[in-house]
Amino acid sequence: MSTDAPAKPGTLKETERVQTGPGGPGRGPMGGGMIGQKADTFWPSLKRLLARLHPERHKAYAVLVLTVLSVAATAVGPWILGRATDLVFAGLIGKDVLASGATQEQAVEALRAQGEDDRADMLASMDLTDGVDFSAVADVLLVVLAVYVVASLLAWVGGWLLNDVVQHTVLRMRSEVEDKVHRLPLGYFDKQPRGELLSRVTNDIDNISQTLQQTMSQMLNSLLTVLAVLAMMFWISPVLAMVALVSVPISMYVTGAVMKRSQGLFIQQWRRTGTLNAHIEETFSGHAIVKVFGRQAEAERVFAEQNDELYRASYGAQFVSGLIMPIMMFVGNLNYVVIAVLGGLRVASGTMSLGDVQAFIQYSRQFTQPLTQVASMLNLLQSGVASAERVFELLDAEEETPEATGRPASAADARGEVRFEDVSFSYDPERPLIEHLSLVAEPGHTVAIVGPTGAGKTTMVNLVMRFYDPQSGRILVDGVDIASVPRADLRGRIGMVLQDTWLFAGTIRDNIAYGRPDATEEQVLEAARATFVDRFVHSLPDGYDTMIDEDGSNLSAGERQLITIARAFLKDPALLILDEATSSVDTRTELLLQHAMAALRSDRTSFVIAHRLSTIRDADLILVMEDGSIVEQGSHDELLVADGAYARLYRSQFEAAVEDVVA
Known part of the structure; x- marks a missing residue:
C-alpha cells in the first residue's frame, strides 16, 4: 500500500549501507539500492547454515558412514593394484635371473660379489617367479575391480541421501522465508527495493542449495580421502609420507x-546482483512511464553502471578465487616430482617395492587432488555463505509486534464503529505526522477523508488495518482496542479497495473470489453484476474463465479496478475502506459505481479517501486533514457554508474549471 508520508528510514547494517542518489536516501537514481560492503561473519554464518541440517541428522550420519566406507575402499585400491605391479615386475625380472638355472639366493650372492649391493638388495626384496603369473595378476585385478565397484555403489547411495538432506533443508529454508515475509511489517517493504528482496528469496536461496549440494559432497569426500590416503602413505613409507606433508602448510x-x-568480493557480487535485479524489476514494471518521460537513456545508463559494477565484483571474485586451483596444481606437481625421484631411489636400494612406489605415487596424487578440491570448494562455499548471510538478514529482520490473544466481537455483533482516541503516529520521529487525533465513525456511516497529498489520509486507514501501530493513543473497533486482537481477525472483517489494483495470475472468477474462497458461483456472479464487471466480461473470449496476466496487463486499468471492487463487494465486510477506488474508471462507470458502492456501504461503516470531491458529496461525515490533523469536519453542505479548507478545495476543483471554460 502506498502511504502519504515517507517511510521511516531504518538503520542499516554495514553490509546493507547504501549510497544516496537522485532517487532519495537509500536508493539509486532509479530506485535500486547501491550495496556492496564486505561482511566478516563467514564462520558464524557457516555454522548457522550447517545447523539447519540438524532435522536431517540421521540421514547425514548415514551419508557420513557410507562416505567413510566408500573412501576406505577407494583408498585401498591403489595398494592392491600395486601387488599386481609387483607380480608383473617380479615375473619379468625373475625370467631373466632364473633363466640361467640359478636360484634367487645365488643370483643375489653373485651381485654382491660383483659389488652391486643396490641391485642385490632390490633382488633380495622381491619374490621372483619364472615369468609373469597372469592368473595371479588377474585375481588381483578382479579384487581391485570389486573394490572400486563397491566404492562407487556406496558413493552413489551416499550422494542420493545427501541430495535428500540438502533439498529438505532448502525446502524448510524457503518455507521459513515465505512465513517470515508474511510476518514482516509494512515498513520493511517500504524500505526494501522489491527486486532486492526477490533476489534474496530466489537467487540467494538457489545459490545456497547449489553450494550445499556440491560442497558437502565433495568436501566430505575430499577430507576423508586426505585422511585415508595419509594413513596408507604412512603405512607404506613414513619417510615419503613426511615429504608429501610438506605441501599441506x-x-x-x-x-x-x-x-x-x-x-x-563474493559479498559484493551477490549484493550487486540484488541491486541490479531491483533496477531491472523497477524499470521493466514502469516501462511505459520510462518511455513517456524520455528516461530510457538514464535507465540504460544506470543499468550499464550497475551491470559494470556487478561485472567487476564477479570478475574480481572469480579471478582471485580461481588462483587457488593453478597454485595448488603447481604445488602438487612439485610434490609428485619429489616423490617420484625419492621413490625410484628407494626401489633401487631395495627398501621399497616397485608396486609400493606406484601405489605411493597414486596416493600422492590422491592426496594433493583432494586438497585442491577442498580449496576450490572453499571458493564456492564463500559464495554460498555470502548468500546465506543475506537470507539470514531477512530472517532476522524485526517482525510485527506479537499477536494478541484476544478475539474481536463476532461477526453477528459487528456494528462497524471506529473510534480514534488521542492517536499520534509518525514514520520518522523527527517529522511528526498525526498528532493527538480523536474522532468517532458511527456504525453504518460513510466517513470521507480529504486533504492535500501528504496530509495523512492513507496513514489513517493503515492504522485501522494495523499495517502500522500508533506511537500513542489507541484505536477501537466496536469498543475493542484493535491492539488486543489478532491482526488476521481484525482484517478479516475489513474490505479494502486500493487505488493501485492488485490482481494475480488466474481467472477473473478466481480474482473476484480471492477474499471469500468459499463463495458460491451465484454469489460471485451477483458481486460481478452489482459492480458492473459483468458488463465487460461477456466481451472477453472466455468470460469469467479469462486468464489474467500476473500484472493484469490484458485488462484496462478501469476493468482491473472494477474486479477489485467486486472482490470487496463479495467479502461483505463490516468495515469498508476505499482508497481512491474509482480513480481508474471513466466518468459514466464512476457514476454507476457510486450507486453500487452506496449499496455496498449500506449498513456498514466506510472510510473513503478521495481527491475528487464530487465522489463524496453524500458522505455522512467529511474529515479535512492537513499535516496529520483534522482541521474541519462536517457534511458537504456544512463545510461549504463554513467557507474553510474544504470550500477552498472544492472551488479549486470546480470553479476554476468553469472559469477556464468561460474564458
Whole structure:
C-alpha cells in the first residue's frame, strides 16, 4: 500500500549501507539500492547454515558412514593394484635371473660379489617367479575391480541421501522465508527495493542449495580421502609420507590468503546482483512511464553502471578465487616430482617395492587432488555463505509486534464503529505526522477523508488495518482496542479497495473470489453484476474463465479496478475502506459505481479517501486533514457554508474549471 508520508528510514547494517542518489536516501537514481560492503561473519554464518541440517541428522550420519566406507575402499585400491605391479615386475625380472638355472639366493650372492649391493638388495626384496603369473595378476585385478565397484555403489547411495538432506533443508529454508515475509511489517517493504528482496528469496536461496549440494559432497569426500590416503602413505613409507606433508602448510597458506581476499568480493557480487535485479524489476514494471518521460537513456545508463559494477565484483571474485586451483596444481606437481625421484631411489636400494612406489605415487596424487578440491570448494562455499548471510538478514529482520490473544466481537455483533482516541503516529520521529487525533465513525456511516497529498489520509486507514501501530493513543473497533486482537481477525472483517489494483495470475472468477474462497458461483456472479464487471466480461473470449496476466496487463486499468471492487463487494465486510477506488474508471462507470458502492456501504461503516470531491458529496461525515490533523469536519453542505479548507478545495476543483471554460 502506498502511504502519504515517507517511510521511516531504518538503520542499516554495514553490509546493507547504501549510497544516496537522485532517487532519495537509500536508493539509486532509479530506485535500486547501491550495496556492496564486505561482511566478516563467514564462520558464524557457516555454522548457522550447517545447523539447519540438524532435522536431517540421521540421514547425514548415514551419508557420513557410507562416505567413510566408500573412501576406505577407494583408498585401498591403489595398494592392491600395486601387488599386481609387483607380480608383473617380479615375473619379468625373475625370467631373466632364473633363466640361467640359478636360484634367487645365488643370483643375489653373485651381485654382491660383483659389488652391486643396490641391485642385490632390490633382488633380495622381491619374490621372483619364472615369468609373469597372469592368473595371479588377474585375481588381483578382479579384487581391485570389486573394490572400486563397491566404492562407487556406496558413493552413489551416499550422494542420493545427501541430495535428500540438502533439498529438505532448502525446502524448510524457503518455507521459513515465505512465513517470515508474511510476518514482516509494512515498513520493511517500504524500505526494501522489491527486486532486492526477490533476489534474496530466489537467487540467494538457489545459490545456497547449489553450494550445499556440491560442497558437502565433495568436501566430505575430499577430507576423508586426505585422511585415508595419509594413513596408507604412512603405512607404506613414513619417510615419503613426511615429504608429501610438506605441501599441506603451503596449501593452507595459499588457501587462507586467497579466501581472505575473495570473501569480500563474493559479498559484493551477490549484493550487486540484488541491486541490479531491483533496477531491472523497477524499470521493466514502469516501462511505459520510462518511455513517456524520455528516461530510457538514464535507465540504460544506470543499468550499464550497475551491470559494470556487478561485472567487476564477479570478475574480481572469480579471478582471485580461481588462483587457488593453478597454485595448488603447481604445488602438487612439485610434490609428485619429489616423490617420484625419492621413490625410484628407494626401489633401487631395495627398501621399497616397485608396486609400493606406484601405489605411493597414486596416493600422492590422491592426496594433493583432494586438497585442491577442498580449496576450490572453499571458493564456492564463500559464495554460498555470502548468500546465506543475506537470507539470514531477512530472517532476522524485526517482525510485527506479537499477536494478541484476544478475539474481536463476532461477526453477528459487528456494528462497524471506529473510534480514534488521542492517536499520534509518525514514520520518522523527527517529522511528526498525526498528532493527538480523536474522532468517532458511527456504525453504518460513510466517513470521507480529504486533504492535500501528504496530509495523512492513507496513514489513517493503515492504522485501522494495523499495517502500522500508533506511537500513542489507541484505536477501537466496536469498543475493542484493535491492539488486543489478532491482526488476521481484525482484517478479516475489513474490505479494502486500493487505488493501485492488485490482481494475480488466474481467472477473473478466481480474482473476484480471492477474499471469500468459499463463495458460491451465484454469489460471485451477483458481486460481478452489482459492480458492473459483468458488463465487460461477456466481451472477453472466455468470460469469467479469462486468464489474467500476473500484472493484469490484458485488462484496462478501469476493468482491473472494477474486479477489485467486486472482490470487496463479495467479502461483505463490516468495515469498508476505499482508497481512491474509482480513480481508474471513466466518468459514466464512476457514476454507476457510486450507486453500487452506496449499496455496498449500506449498513456498514466506510472510510473513503478521495481527491475528487464530487465522489463524496453524500458522505455522512467529511474529515479535512492537513499535516496529520483534522482541521474541519462536517457534511458537504456544512463545510461549504463554513467557507474553510474544504470550500477552498472544492472551488479549486470546480470553479476554476468553469472559469477556464468561460474564458
